[in-house]
Amino acid sequence: MVRYVTYKRVSTKRQGHSGLGLEAQERDIRLFLESYSEEPWEVVGDFIEVESGADAERPELAKAIELAKRERAVLLVAKLDRLSRKVSFIAALMEDPKLKLKVAQMPHADKFQLHVYAALAEQERDFISLRTKAALQEVKARAERENRKPNLGGLRDKTMKRNVVLKAQADERAARLRGVVAPLRDRGATLREIAAALNAAGLETPRGGQWQAMTVKRVLERLDAA
Known part of the structure; x- marks a missing residue:
C-alpha cells in the first residue's frame, strides 16, 4: 500500500478562513490520488499552513516531512510552489534520501524536472x-x-x-x-x-x-x- 502525507499552504489568514485556495489544492490532490497513484493508497496525515511561500520557518511543513519520513510515506502537494518559493529550499528537500515527494499537477515529473521548474519560477x-x-x-x-x-x-x-x-x-x-x-x-x-x-x-x-x-x-x- 502506498502511503501519503498531504500538505497544503495558503499565504493569508483570509484565504485560510475562507477556504480560498485550499479547495483547489484539495481538488488537485484528490485527482492525483484517484488517477495517478498506485493502488491501494492511504493518506496517513494531512497538514495545512497559513504562511508566505518565502518563509522557510513553517511548523506544519516540518511536521508533514517528519511524519512522511517516519511512515515511509510520500509527501504530496498540489503545486510545487506550495512547498516554497525558494529554489534552495526545494532543492534541499529533493536531496534528502529519506523523503519521497510528489506534485499532483506534475504527476510524472522526476526530481530533475521539479528542480528546473523551481529555478525558473x-x-x-x-x-x-x-x-x-x-x-x-x-x-x-x-x-x-x-x-x-x-x-x-x-x-x-x-x-x-x-x-x-x-x-x-x-x-x-x-x-x-x-x-x-x-x-x-x-x-x-x-x-x-x-x-x-x-x-x-x-x-x-x-x-x-x-x-x-x-x-x-x-x-x-x-x-x-x-
Missing part, C-alpha cells in the same frame, strides 16, 4: 520588479527625446506606459522560458501540454493568469521572431 519572480522599473524608465526616456515631460496622470501616457510594461514583460518572459518550452516543443509536446507544464510549475502569464495553448503559441512566436 524563482528567477521569474526576481525579475518582475526589474522589468517594471526598466519599462518605466523607457517611457520617461522616450518622452524626453520628444522634448516633453511625461504626463503619467494623463490617459494617453497611462496607456503608453502600460503597453510598454506589458511588452517588456512578455519579451523577457519569453526569453527566460526558452529553456523549458523549446525542448518540450522539440520533443513533440502539444501547446496544451506545454501550458499544463508551465501552470504546474507555478508560472503565470505576463498578465498574471493561467497558461493556455494560445498564450504558449505567442511565446513560441516571440522566440522564433527573436
Whole structure:
C-alpha cells in the first residue's frame, strides 16, 4: 500500500478562513490520488499552513516531512510552489534520501524536472520588479527625446506606459522560458501540454493568469521572431 502525507499552504489568514485556495489544492490532490497513484493508497496525515511561500520557518511543513519520513510515506502537494518559493529550499528537500515527494499537477515529473521548474519560477519572480522599473524608465526616456515631460496622470501616457510594461514583460518572459518550452516543443509536446507544464510549475502569464495553448503559441512566436 502506498502511503501519503498531504500538505497544503495558503499565504493569508483570509484565504485560510475562507477556504480560498485550499479547495483547489484539495481538488488537485484528490485527482492525483484517484488517477495517478498506485493502488491501494492511504493518506496517513494531512497538514495545512497559513504562511508566505518565502518563509522557510513553517511548523506544519516540518511536521508533514517528519511524519512522511517516519511512515515511509510520500509527501504530496498540489503545486510545487506550495512547498516554497525558494529554489534552495526545494532543492534541499529533493536531496534528502529519506523523503519521497510528489506534485499532483506534475504527476510524472522526476526530481530533475521539479528542480528546473523551481529555478525558473524563482528567477521569474526576481525579475518582475526589474522589468517594471526598466519599462518605466523607457517611457520617461522616450518622452524626453520628444522634448516633453511625461504626463503619467494623463490617459494617453497611462496607456503608453502600460503597453510598454506589458511588452517588456512578455519579451523577457519569453526569453527566460526558452529553456523549458523549446525542448518540450522539440520533443513533440502539444501547446496544451506545454501550458499544463508551465501552470504546474507555478508560472503565470505576463498578465498574471493561467497558461493556455494560445498564450504558449505567442511565446513560441516571440522566440522564433527573436
